[in-house]
Amino acid sequence: MSDPTWRRHLRPTLAALSIYDVAPSRAPSRLHANECPEPWPLEVREAIAGVVRELELNRYPHTSGQTLRRVLGERHGCDPDRIVLGNGSDEIISMLLTALSGGPEAGHLVIPSPTFVLYAHAARVLGVDVRAVPLTDALELDEAAMRGALDGAAICFLARPNNPTSSLWDAELIHALVRDHPDTVFVIDEAYADYNPGCSLFNPDGPDNQVHMATLSKIGLAALRVGYCIATPELARALNKVRHPYNVSQTSIAIAEIALTRFADVQAQMIATTIANRGRLVELLRRLPDAEVFPAHGNLVLVRFPDDARAHEVRDRLAAVGVHVKDVTGVPMLGGCLRISVGTDEDLDRLASGLGL
Ligand SMILES: Cc1ncc(COP(=O)(O)O)c(C=O)c1O
Incomplete structure (x- = not known):
């Protein structure tokens, strides 16, 4: 029984x-x-204190953080409606996996290994099959093994630079994988990209199976829990159906805005x-x-x-x-x-x- x-x-x-x-x-x-x-x-923290003092704590924020999405849209030169905010990029990872799993074909997740542990964890919670492809001894992507694993994959996370290895995988290889696997969504996680100026693979006119993911956590604002992704309008709409309304607090939105603009x-x-x-x-x-x-x-x-x-x-x-x-x-x-x-x-x-x- x-x-x-x-x-x-x-x-x-x-x-x-x-x-x-x-x-x-x-x-x-x-x-x-x-x-x-x-x-x-200190002067920045004092300015932030002034902004926080004026918040209407009795009111809900905008459901999807419109004003912060505008700031980020300007920063990246893209339509703010393509940007989805998360309570940290951890939440974006779960939203992407939720939106891209459960279909009739049950596509799997591909990740290089080792990489950020939460990709596999979030997938396993949802019952998504995880194929981890070992890096080479030099901690680079193994092209042949990646291509083999990507057959039939729904989603692939590539952290660039990677955690915990700090490696910066070959951009040309990533472009080729994205091009050759149009039925897989490639999430290029650029959480650490600010530490390697010029390395970003984000392109507002890039292929529609490539998603840019980023976070404010690694650039001085970890306490806020603000991450985001930039996807095609169609995928952004799907993610917004998964996303809880008001998922980023007004305090975080207001502090992020002042930090990213005035400071x-x-x-x-x-x-x-x-x-x-x-x-x-x-x-x-x-x-x-x-x-x-x-x-x-x-x-x-x-x-x-x-x-x-x-x-x-x-x-x-x-x-x-x-x-x-x-x-x-x-x-x-x-x-x-x-x-x-x-x-x-x-x-x-x-x-x-x-x-x-
Ligand atoms: C590669 C990578 N992506 C995403 C994250 C999660 O960042 P967040 O604080 O935005 O959830 C981390 C955190 O360590 C990370 O190493």
């Missing part, structure tokens, strides 16, 4: 999944979450400082004789040590001086690896002292 309790109604796909959880860190140098490490100056130059400086500090972080890590530092294109650096034990020793030495980094030794293909987000000057001084550099 079937389980007589409410449990029998639980979606069976949930049983094998774990909760995506990141324990809060109190470390003085938090280099484990790929945030922008530079703080906003765009401050934000650009925060990003430029982080890019410069990435150079310093790479240079510091290269001084460790047994470290292999992979080419870094995001605000994160992947470094490999000869084995997991040595990676753990480095992780623990850094923790002892208050530097929290991400241990990715358990991720397929990343044995012996740590992922270290770029920090401020002070963070990097601390890291250097912890490593005796």
Whole structure:
């Protein structure tokens, strides 16, 4: 007899999944979450406080964040109606998977591996079949294996630059995959693209099976939870049917607008400082004789040590001086690896002292 309790109604796909959880860190140098490490100056925070004070907290925001979509439309040179906002790009990932699954053909998801963990997690919640294609040893896309897996795929997420590897996959190969698989939606996730100026593949007149996805989380506004995608009008309409109304709060909309318009130059400086500090972080890590530092294109650096034990020793030495980094030794293909987000000057001084550099 079937389980007589409410449990029998639980979606069976949930049983094998774990909760995506990141324990809060109190470390003085938090280099484990790929945030922008530079703080906003006091004068900006004061201007934001003024904007927040004037909010009509008793009123609903616009159902789809129209004013922020206009700001983003100008930034990207596209019709704001093609832009869909999410409560972080995490929500966009779920909306895309919901909209593009459940059809009669049950198309699968293709992702390179390793990549951002939430693509597979969100797909598995919905029961979408996930085909993970291992990267090459150089952490590049494996063209033949990708082409094989893409046959019959409904959707493919390509993070560029990628997390956790910080690699920037070949643009020509991605253009070719998009062209040769017109019945698959390719989501180019450019969460970290600001850290590699000029790398964006967004083209307002690009193919209709290519979606641009981005987030404010990595460029100084992680607390707001604002992500977005730019899709063809038809796919944007489908996503808006999936999206909950009012999914982004008026507080987040108002703060995002002022940050992206009035303080765009401050934000650009925060990003430029982080890019410069990435150079310093790479240079510091290269001084460790047994470290292999992979080419870094995001605000994160992947470094490999000869084995997991040595990676753990480095992780623990850094923790002892208050530097929290991400241990990715358990991720397929990343044995012996740590992922270290770029920090401020002070963070990097601390890291250097912890490593005796
Ligand atoms: C590649 C990539 N995409 C998307 C996200 C999610 O960002 P958000 O904070 O907008 O949900 C992350 C977060 O780490 C990421 O690494």
